[in-house]
Amino acid sequence: MNARLRWFAQPLTALTLAVGLVAAAHAAVTVVPPPPLTNKAYIVMDFDSGRVLAESNADQPLPPASMTKMMTSYIVEQALKSGRLKPTDPVHVSEYAWCRGTSAESCMYLPLNSSASVIDMLRGIIIQSGNDASKAVAEHLAGNEPAFATLMNNEAQRLGMKNSHFMNATGLPDPAHKASARDLATLARAIIRDSSEYYSIYAEKDFTFNGIKQGNRNALLYTDPTVDGLKTGHTEEAGYCLTASSKRNGQRLISVVMGTSSMQDRADQTRALFNWGFANYENVKPVAAGTVMAEAPVRFGKVDTVKAVPAQDVTATIPRGHAAEIKSTVTLNPDLTAPFAKGAVVGKVVITLDGQVQGEQALVAQDAVEEAGFFRKLWQRILSWFK
Numbered sequence: 001m002n003a004r005l006r007w008f009a010q011p012l013t014a015l016t017l018a019v020g021l022v023a024a025a026h027a028a029v030t031v032v033p034p035p036p037l038t039n040k041a042y043i044v045m046d047f048d049s050g051r052v053l054a055e056s057n058a059d060q061p062l063p064p065a066s067m068t069k070m071m072t073s074y075i076v077e078q079a080l081k082s083g084r085l086k087p088t089d090p091v092h093v094s095e096y097a098w099c100r101g102t103s104a105e106s107c108m109y110l111p112l113n114s115s116a117s118v119i120d121m122l123r124g125i126i127i128q129s130g131n132d133a134s135k136a137v138a139e140h141l142a143g144n145e146p147a148f149a150t151l152m153n154n155e156a157q158r159l160g161m162k163n164s165h166f167m168n169a170t171g172l173p174d175p176a177h178k179a180s181a182r183d184l185a186t187l188a189r190a191i192i193r194d195s196s197e198y199y200s201i202y203a204e205k206d207f208t209f210n211g212i213k214q215g216n217r218n219a220l221l222y223t224d225p226t227v228d229g230l231k232t233g234h235t236e237e238a239g240y241c242l243t244a245s246s247k248r249n250g251q252r253l254i255s256v257v258m259g260t261s262s263m264q265d266r267a268d269q270t271r272a273l274f275n276w277g278f279a280n281y282e283n284v285k286p287v288a289a290g291t292v293m294a295e296a297p298v299r300f301g302k303v304d305t306v307k308a309v310p311a312q313d314v315t316a317t318i319p320r321g322h323a324a325e326i327k328s329t330v331t332l333n334p335d336l337t338a339p340f341a342k343g344a345v346v347g348k349v350v351i352t353l354d355g356q357v358q359g360e361q362a363l364v365a366q367d368a369v370e371e372a373g374f375f376r377k378l379w380q381r382i383l384s385w386f387k
Contacts, residue, residue, distance in 0.1 A: 028354075029319050029322055029325075029353060029354045029356075030319070031280045031281075031319045032276070032279075032280055034053075034054035034273065034276050035272045035273070035276055037056070037257070037269050037272070037273075038260070038261070038265075039056075039239075039257050039258060039259045039260045039265075039269060040057060040060070040062055040239065040258050040259025041056060041057035041058055041060050041062055041180070041181040041256075041257075041258045041259065042054075042055065042056050042057075042058070042181055042255070042256060042257045042258065042269070042273065043055040043056075043058040043181040043182055043185050043255070043256050044253055044254070044255045044256075044273040044274070044276075044277050045185045045189070045253065045254045045255075046251070046252070046253060046254075046277075046281065046283065046317040047189055047192060047193075047245065047252035047253065047254055048251070048252065048283055048315045048317070049283065049315045049316055049317040049359050050189065051316075051317040051358070051359060052182070052185075053253070053277050053280075053281055053317070054273070054276070054277070055181070055182070057181070058180060058181045058182040058185075059162075059163050059180050059181075059182055060163070060180055060181075061163045061164065061165070061178035061179065061180055062178060062179065062180065062181075062238065062258050062259065063171075063173065063177065063178065063235060063237045063238035064164075064171055064177075064178070064179035064184060064233055064238065064241065064258070065171045065233030065234050065235045065238035065241055066106065066129045066170070066171045066231065066232060066233040066234065067171065067179070067184055067231050067232070067233040067241055067242075067243050067256075068166060068168070068169070068170060068171030068177070068179070068233070069125050069126070069129060069134055069169070069170065069171060069231060070184065070187050070188065070191060070230060070231050070243065071152045071155060071156065071166060071187060072125055072134045072137065072138070072148075072152070072169045072170075073122060073125050073126050073191070073195075073198075074155065074187065074190060074191050074194075074195060075141065075148075075151055075152065075155060076118065076121070076122050076125070076137055076141070077122070077191070077194070077195035077197075077198045078194065078195070079141060080118065080122075080197075080198065081194075081195070081197070085118050085141075086118065087117060087118055087119040088117050088118070088119070089117065089118045090115040090116070090117060091115055091116055091117070091118055091121050091136050091137055091140045092113075092114075092115050092136065092139075092140070093110040093111065093112060093113060093114050093115060093116070093132065093136050094113075094135075094136070094139060095112060095113075096135060096139070096144075096145075097110070097132050097133075097135035097136040097138075097139060098110065098111075098112040098132060099130070099131060099132040105131045105170075105172070106128065106129040106130060106131055107128075107130055107131060107132050108121075108124035108125075108128050108130030108132050108133040108209055108214075109130075109132070109209070109210055109212050110124070110130070110132045110133065110136065110209075110210070111210065116133075116136075116209070118137070120209060121133045121136060121137050122137075122198065122201065123201055123204070123207045123209075124207065124209060125137070126201050126202055126204075126231070127201065127204050127205075127206065127207040127214070127215075127216050128207055128209070128214040129217060129231075129232070131170040131172065134169040134170045135169060135170065137169070138168075138169040145168055145169055146167075148169050149166050149167055149168055149169065152166040152169070153165060153166055156183070156187075159186055159187060159190050160186060161179070161180075161183035161186055161187060162180075162183065163178070163179070163180035163182070163183055164178060164179035164180060164183040164184075165177065165178055165179075166179075171233060171235070171238075172235075173235055173237055173238075181256040181257075181258055182256075184243050184256045184258075185243070185254050185255075185256050187243075188229070188230050188243050188245060188254045188256070189254055191229075191230065192229070192245060192252070192254075199228070199229065200228075202228060202229030202230050202231070203221060203227075203228035203229055204216065205221055205222065217232040217263075218230075218231070218232050218242065218244065219263060219264075219267040220242075220244055220246075220267055220270060220271065223267075224246065224271065224274075226246045226247055226248045226274075227244055227245065227246045227274075228245060228246075228247065229243075229244065229245045230243045230244060230245055231243050232263075232266070234263075238258070238259065239258070239259035239260055239261065240259075240260045240261065240262055240263055240265060240266040241256075241257060241258045241259065241260070241266060242255075242256070242257055242260075242266040242267065242270050243255070243256045244256075244270045244274075246274045246278075248278050249278075250283075251278065251281075251282065251283050253273075253274055253277045253278065255270045255273045255274060255277075257269045257270055257273070279320070280319060280320060281317050281318065281319060281320060282317070282318060282319075282320045282323070283315055283316070283317050283318075284315070284316055284318055284323045284326060285313045285314060285315050285316075286314060286316065286326055286328055286351060287310055287313070287314035287328060287349060288310075288313055288314075289309075289310055289311060289312050289313050290309050290310070290366075291309060291310065292307045292308070292309055292366070293308050293309060293310070293328075293330045293347075293349055293363055294307075294308045294330050294332060294347070294363070295307060295308070296308045296332045296333070296336055296346045296347060296363075296365070297332075297336065298336050298337070298338055298369050299335060299336065299337045299338065300337055300338050300371060300372050301337075301338030301339070301369040301370065301371065301372055302338070302369065302370045302371070302372050303369060306336075306346065306365045306366065306367060306369050307365070307366035307367070308330070308332060308346045308347050308363040308364070308365070308366070309363060309364060309366045310349060310361050310362070310363055310364070311343065311362070311364050312361070314328075314349055314351065314359070314361045315359065315361075316351040316358040316359035317358065317359065318351075318353050318358050319353070322353055322354075325353055325354065326351055326352065326353050326358065327351070327352050327353070328349050328350070328351055328352075329349070329350045329352065330347060330348070330349050330350075330363065331347050331348055331350070332346060332347035332363075333345070333346050333347050338369045338370060338371045338372065339368070339369060339370050339371040340365060340368065340369055341365070341368050342364075342365055342366070342367050342368040343364045343365060344364060344365045345362045345363070345364055346363055346364060346365050347362075347363040348360055348361065348362050348363055349361055349363055
C-alpha cells in the first residue's frame with residue numbers, strides 16, 4: 001500500500017496507527033438527499049461493503065408477502081450446495097401443497113400427487129412465485145410447513161435478521177408473519193453471496209412447467225439490463241413490494257421497497273433508489289487482501305510480533321469524488337497472547353472520510369504463533385515489569 005505510517009502515543013493496553021494520506025484541504029463531503037418516496041419502508045444497501053445508503057422505517061416488521069420466498073429459496077439453495085438435495089431429486093406434491101387454481105394465490109400449477117425435480121421447484125418458487133412449490137419443498141425438507149418455518153427462523157437468526165419472524169414458506173397473511181426492509185436486504189445479500197451457483201435463476205424472465213408459461217413479476221428485469229433479481233410480493237395488507245439488485249460498472253446495490261400502491265410504483269421507486277445510489281456513491285478498495293498493515297506485538301510467543309493483514313480486500317462505500325481523501329486507521333488488539341492460529345483476529349482497520357467512518361474490516365494474523373517455552377516466557381515477564 002502506498003502510504004505513510006504515523007504512530008500515535010497510546011496507553012500500553014492499546015495500539016493504534018494511522019495509514020493514509022497527509023491531511024489536505026478538500027471540498028466538503030455532501031450527498032444529494034435520496035428521492036422522496038411514498039411507501040411503508042425502504043432501504044438501499046451496497047452489496048460489497050454492506051453500507052446502508054438510505055433508509056426509512058427499515059427496522060419496522062411488516063408483512064413481506066411473497067418476498068418471504070427468498071428465505072424458502074435460500075434454504076433450498078443451501079441444501080443443494082451441501083449435497084442434502086440434488087437438482088434431480090423428485091419432490092412430491094401433497095394435497096396440502098397442491099394449488100387449486102384460484103386467483104387468490106400464485107401457483108406453479110403442480111398436479112396433485114405428482115412430483116417435480118428440486119431445480120424445477122426452485123424455478124417455480126423464484127420465477128413463478130408458486131405457493132404450491134414453496135409448500136412442497138417445505139414438506140420435503142422438514143416434514144411439514146410449520147417445521148420448515150422453524151428452519152426459516154433459525155436461518156434468519158443466523159444471518160442477523162433481528163426484526164423478522166416467519167410462520168410459513170409462502171408469505172400468505174398471518175398476524176405473526178413479519179420481516180423488516182433491512183432484514184430482507186440482509187437476506188438478499190446472503191443469496192447473492194452464498195447461492196452464486198443459483199443466483200442467475202432470479203434474473204430469468206419466464207418459466208414453463210406443465211405446459212404453462214408464466215413470467216417473472218419483477219418488471220425491472222424487462223426494462224433495466226443491470227437488474228438481475230430478486231423477488232416481488234403483494235397482498236392487500238402488504239401492498240406492492242420488491243426486493244431487487246442492480247450491478248453497474250462493477251458496483252452492486254440492493255434495494256427493498258415495502259407497501260407501495262401498485263406494481264408500477266414499486267418498480268419506479270426501486271429504479272429511483274438505484275439511480276440515486278449509483279449517482280452519489282462509489283466503492284473504493286484502499287487496502288488489498290494480504291497487505292501487511294502492522295506488526296502486532298505478541299505476549300508469550302515464540303516470536304515477538306505477527307503481521308496483521310486483511311483476509312479480503314478492504315472495501316468502503318463513499319460519496320463519489322472523494323476517494324483521494326480517505327484515511328485508514330489500524331487498531332490492534334491489546335494483550336495479544338500466544339498461542340493462536342493463522343487467521344486469528346488481531347485487530348481492525350477503519351476507513352474514514354472527513355472524520356466519518358465509512359467502513360471497517362478485521363485484521364488477521366498472517367501466521368500462526370506458538371506459545372513460548374518456560375524460560376522465554378519468564379524473561380518476557382521480567383521485561384514487562386520495567387515497562
